[in-house]
Amino acid sequence: MQKITTKQKEFFNIIVNLYNTNGMYPTINDLKKVTNYKSYNTIYKYLSILEKKNCIKYDKNRHQITFINQVLKKSNKILIPTFNNSNYFDIENANDIKTIKVADNNLNSFGIYKEDNLILSNKLNYLNNNFVVMERFKKYKIYKCLKKDNFYYLINDKEEFVIENKKLIAYKVVALIRNFE
Numbered sequence: 001m002q003k004i005t006t007k008q009k010e011f012f013n014i015i016v017n018l019y020n021t022n023g024m025y026p027t028i029n030d031l032k033k034v035t036n037y038k039s040y041n042t043i044y045k046y047l048s049i050l051e052k053k054n055c056i057k058y059d060k061n062r063h064q065i066t067f068i069n070q071v072l073k074k075s076n077k078i079l080i081p082t083f084n085n086s087n088y089f090d091i092e093n094a095n096d097i098k099t100i101k102v103a104d105n106n107l108n109s110f111g112i113y114k115e116d117n118l119i120l121s122n123k124l125n126y127l128n129n130n131f132v133v134m135e136r137f138k139k140y141k142i143y144k145c146l147k148k149d150n151f152y153y154l155i156n157d158k159e160e161f162v163i164e165n166k167k168l169i170a171y172k173v174v175a176l177i178r179n180f181e
Contacts (some may be wrong), residue, residue: 127145
């Protein structure tokens with residue numbers, strides 16, 4: 001994350017607090033209610049600045065933030081927010097994890113980009129509305145997984161298909177680390 005001013009940091013903290021409270025990325029309307037700014041232009045200005053400084057990703061079509069870059073450090077442990085809510089994944093104590101760098105990407109609309117580092121777990125207990133990695137055509141691919149009526153719908157920006165058995169899924173994505181230089 002690039003250096004940001006005090007006002008930008010305050011606005012960024014509002015975004016993080018809304019995300020941690022609701023478990024969802026805030027919309028423009030959510031930010032308007034909390035900040036009490038008189039116009040949407042101020043909110044758009046801050047969102048644009050924070051996006052240029054790689055603090056967030058903002059989807060202009062949906063009027064919603066799609067990614068918040070927040071890696072929290074407490075003592076010697078690194079805690080990374082998970083995708084689904086305000087729980088944290090403790091890197092220091094994780095024995096069942098693997099990390100990979102995204103080489104080929106079809107999840108830009110979901111906020112995962114080429115060169116991102118993904119932390120994966122082989123514990124596949126809860127897959128609904130999570131990102132998963134599976135091997136298809138001798139390549140690992142990342143998908144958004146939605147479970148409905150005992151079927152798993154795997155979606156990315158280019159394809160969508162259904163599987164019955166989660167054994168085809170190799171890993172669940174539990175965290176993302178983005179390297180900003």
